Amino acid sequence: MESRTRRLRTRLSAVRPPTFAGRLHDPRTATAVGRRLGAAFAVCFVTGLISHYLQHPPPWAADRLPSRPVWGYRLTQGLHVATGLAAIVLLAVKLWAVYPRLFAWPPVKSVRHALERLSVALLVAAALFEVLTGLLNIAEWYPWPFSFVPVHFAVAWVAAGSILLHVAVKAPQIRSHWSRRSPGTLALPAADGPDRRSLLLGAGAAVGAVTLTTVGQALTPLKALDLLAPRHPDHGPQALPVNRTAAAAGISRELLRDWRLEVAGPVPYALDLAQLRELPQARARLPIACVEGWSVSADWGGVPIRDLLARAGVRPGSAAVRVVSLEAGGAYRVMEMGRQYAQDPLTLLALTLNGQVLSPDHGFPARVIAPNRPGVLQTKWVHRLEVL
Numbered sequence: 001m002e003s004r005t006r007r008l009r010t011r012l013s014a015v016r017p018p019t020f021a022g023r024l025h026d027p028r029t030a031t032a033v034g035r036r037l038g039a040a041f042a043v044c045f046v047t048g049l050i051s052h053y054l055q056h057p058p059p060w061a062a063d064r065l066p067s068r069p070v071w072g073y074r075l076t077q078g079l080h081v082a083t084g085l086a087a088i089v090l091l092a093v094k095l096w097a098v099y100p101r102l103f104a105w106p107p108v109k110s111v112r113h114a115l116e117r118l119s120v121a122l123l124v125a126a127a128l129f130e131v132l133t134g135l136l137n138i139a140e141w142y143p144w145p146f147s148f149v150p151v152h153f154a155v156a157w158v159a160a161g162s163i164l165l166h167v168a169v170k171a172p173q174i175r176s177h178w179s180r181r182s183p184g185t186l187a188l189p190a191a192d193g194p195d196r197r198s199l200l201l202g203a204g205a206a207v208g209a210v211t212l213t214t215v216g217q218a219l220t221p222l223k224a225l226d227l228l229a230p231r232h233p234d235h236g237p238q239a240l241p242v243n244r245t246a247a248a249a250g251i252s253r254e255l256l257r258d259w260r261l262e263v264a265g266p267v268p269y270a271l272d273l274a275q276l277r278e279l280p281q282a283r284a285r286l287p288i289a290c291v292e293g294w295s296v297s298a299d300w301g302g303v304p305i306r307d308l309l310a311r312a313g314v315r316p317g318s319a320a321v322r323v324v325s326l327e328a329g330g331a332y333r334v335m336e337m338g339r340q341y342a343q344d345p346l347t348l349l350a351l352t353l354n355g356q357v358l359s360p361d362h363g364f365p366a367r368v369i370a371p372n373r374p375g376v377l378q379t380k381w382v383h384r385l386e387v388l
């Protein structure tokens with residue numbers, strides 16, 4: 001028995017962790033890449049929160065959400081997806097730079113060390129989960145049994161918390177390797193410089209390539225370079241993309257045959273399409289900005305929602321509105337719009353797009369278009385407005 005234990009001990013002491021001679025797997029590289037990765041995650045986190053709370057505002061905030069600037073959501077969600085894609089490259093480089101640390105020997109030195117390693121495992125898992133689910137989501141592929149939105153949102157908090165913890169744990173190293181003038185840098189061998197510059201330059205070039213070939217889905221002057229994004233801003237009915245077609249939403253000709261807009265308020269009324277077209281019409285140039293990152297501006301024509309509410313006996317700015325679509329189901333069949341949106345003169349019940357009658361896929365006969373609003377809340381095939 002004793003000799004067996006001795007043999008096991010000898011064998012264990014013969015196990016050697018791999019040694020890494022590469023000069024790029026050092027704290028200076030981890031810090032340099034970490035800074036950029038941290039910035040990308042910070043932008044993703046803040047813009048993700050904006051998107052989440054615009055879509056699911058807490059009750060006290062619903063009437064305070066600002067409807068300006070008109071391009072607000074276009075900018076924040078475009079940034080969210082662009083920095084998320086950039087983070088995939090940076091995360092790969094960062095994990096490559098630090099992976100020898102994962103073979104550090106002995107694997108666990110103390111309870112504190114074990115906890116630290118556990119937090120690193122959580123950090124890596126949460127970061128990978130966020131970028132990969134985000135990527136698959138913009139490709140509209142959902143190979144998982146859970147609902148994307150709440151899980152992506154919850155894990156974002158885990159990622160943010162574990163990044164803060166990680167930065168706190170590594171603070172001494174980060175401080176001494178933060179800039180070229182940091183004292184830690186002076187101790188590095190001179191030959192290390194060009195290697196690291198090449199790595200950072202390569203990572204920067206990869207981020208640049210990914211950004212340039214995808215950002216045109218939101219930044220229309222670069223749309224000619226939009227080769228890798230799942231959407232092109234010009235592709236779709238009436239030269240504008242759609243996520244949910246009329247067929248997918250179960251909208252048929254029969255359903256639309258007796259279509260009338262019902263407005264439920266102090267003075268309820270209903271109008272058919274011809275009557276709606278006879279009301280004073282307004283025009284607005286507004287973007288459709290999708291949660292998946294693509295966005296396009298278009299000219300919309302229709303009746304301001306606030307005029308429709310005034311006709312129902314609502315004082316200007318005094319009510320929010322619930323919008324109901326003809327869709328048979330779906331998470332966004334019923335949408336609520338706070339007072340700021342409902343009273344904005346640019347918030348329309350749109351009947352035309354770029355001067356043409358809306359196509360079925362864009363929500364014929366009537367859809368909502370409002371400034372600074374996620375695309376999923378620009379309800380299509382509207383048939384009822386309820387004053388709240």
Ligand code: HEM
Nearest residue numbers: 026027030031034035038098101120123124127170173174
């Ligand atoms: C999503 C964000 C991040 C991920 C997934 C990540 C991942 C990792 C991993 C797996 C390690 C090795 C763990 C260990 O040493 O036990 C590490 C080490 C390190 N990270 Fe990060 N990190 C992130 C963000 C950051 C940020 C924002 C900074 C600094 C601004 C940073 C600086 C460092 C430093 C200095 C080390 C130690 C490297 C060494 O000792 O060789 N990291 N990181």
